[in-house]
Amino acid sequence: MLPFKSLISSQQLTPEIIDNIFNATDLMQEQISSVGRSTLLDDKIVALLFFEPSSRTMLSFQSAAQRLNAGTVFAQNAASTSFEKGESIEDLIRIVAGYADIIVMRHAQPGSAAIAAQTSDVPFINAGDGGNEHPTQAIIDSYTIHKHIGRLDNLNLMFGFDALQSRSIHSLTKLLAQYPNNTFTFVGPDQLLPDKKFIGELEQSGAKCITQTNVAINDDCDVIYVNRLQEERFNDRAVFEENRQKYRLETRHLVGKKALILDPLPRIDEIATEVDTLENAVYFKQASYGVPVRMALLALLLDKEL
Numbered sequence: 001m002l003p004f005k006s007l008i009s010s011q012q013l014t015p016e017i018i019d020n021i022f023n024a025t026d027l028m029q030e031q032i033s034s035v036g037r038s039t040l041l042d043d044k045i046v047a048l049l050f051f052e053p054s055s056r057t058m059l060s061f062q063s064a065a066q067r068l069n070a071g072t073v074f075a076q077n078a079a080s081t082s083f084e085k086g087e088s089i090e091d092l093i094r095i096v097a098g099y100a101d102i103i104v105m106r107h108a109q110p111g112s113a114a115i116a117a118q119t120s121d122v123p124f125i126n127a128g129d130g131g132n133e134h135p136t137q138a139i140i141d142s143y144t145i146h147k148h149i150g151r152l153d154n155l156n157l158m159f160g161f162d163a164l165q166s167r168s169i170h171s172l173t174k175l176l177a178q179y180p181n182n183t184f185t186f187v188g189p190d191q192l193l194p195d196k197k198f199i200g201e202l203e204q205s206g207a208k209c210i211t212q213t214n215v216a217i218n219d220d221c222d223v224i225y226v227n228r229l230q231e232e233r234f235n236d237r238a239v240f241e242e243n244r245q246k247y248r249l250e251t252r253h254l255v256g257k258k259a260l261i262l263d264p265l266p267r268i269d270e271i272a273t274e275v276d277t278l279e280n281a282v283y284f285k286q287a288s289y290g291v292p293v294r295m296a297l298l299a300l301l302l303d304k305e306l
């Protein structure tokens with residue numbers, strides 16, 4: 001059970017709720033290892049609507065639904081739905097709510113998740129609404145940090161290199177700002193650092209925020225979280241081209257550093273492949289937590305006893 005019907009923003013995810021989701025995730029992980037599949041969602045259908053490119057989120061939600069024996073209905077791009085004909089998000093959601101017991105949607109429009117959740121008669125999960133938020137990714141990311149470091153408070157975290165447009169960074173920082181004594185250092189070119197309003201909101205939640213334009217890792221950094229420059233969201237392509245090669249994490253930045261290295265992936269230019277062999281590079285492991293986390297979310301939002 002969760003105290004909300006739909007997940008739109010990681011601001012909904014208090015430390016208490018995160019504890020519940022992590023416990024459920026551990027149970028799901030045990031279940032994957034022991035029996036592989038269960039019949040928990042035998043009586044349910046999950047709708048997966050992906051109107052922006054996705055591989056990890058789409059496939060791990062599909063895998064999560066199948067591991068719990070739910071049926072799925074699926075729409076992968078706008079061209080194959082009535083969106084192409086001009087149908088509104090509200091109308092689409094009204095229809096799909098009649099076909100499924102829970103809706104997962106990724107959409108290019110920031111704020112589309114809130115509109116969909118308001119309209120839907122069934123639980124709704126935001127799988128990314130444009131450059132706004134990606135709360136299920138933030139749960140995976142915080143689960144990874146907790147599993148490897150053992151806490152979500154008193155952390156020094158570095159975020160690069162497009163905190164302005166990365167919905168993964170938005171959602172993870174909003175989640176972690178709810179824990180005490182976290183410091184966020186945002187690294188990137190001036191044009192891609194978070195805006196004043198966003199930083200103000202994080203600071204109001206209690207996080208300390210620092211900005212920095214050069215790639216340099218502090219010795220006391222606990223977590224380095226990088227995400228590709230969000231190519232599809234640039235108004236000025238020159239800013240993307242100018243910075244994509246400049247902002248890359250390489251082994252020379254990491255000599256003697258203990259920080260855990262995360263990336264929601266896909267990797268484009270932001271991490272050199274030479275980093276992959278470092279013990280603290282956990283981004284592929286991080287991606288693997290997507291299935292048990294999303295199984296937990298589906299089960300909890302569908303009010304199943306675990």
Ligand code: NCD
Pocket residue numbers: 056057128134137167168227228264265266
């Ligand atoms: C992220 C996304 O879609 O925002 N990917 C993901 O879900 N793992 C990160 C990205 O696309 O850069």
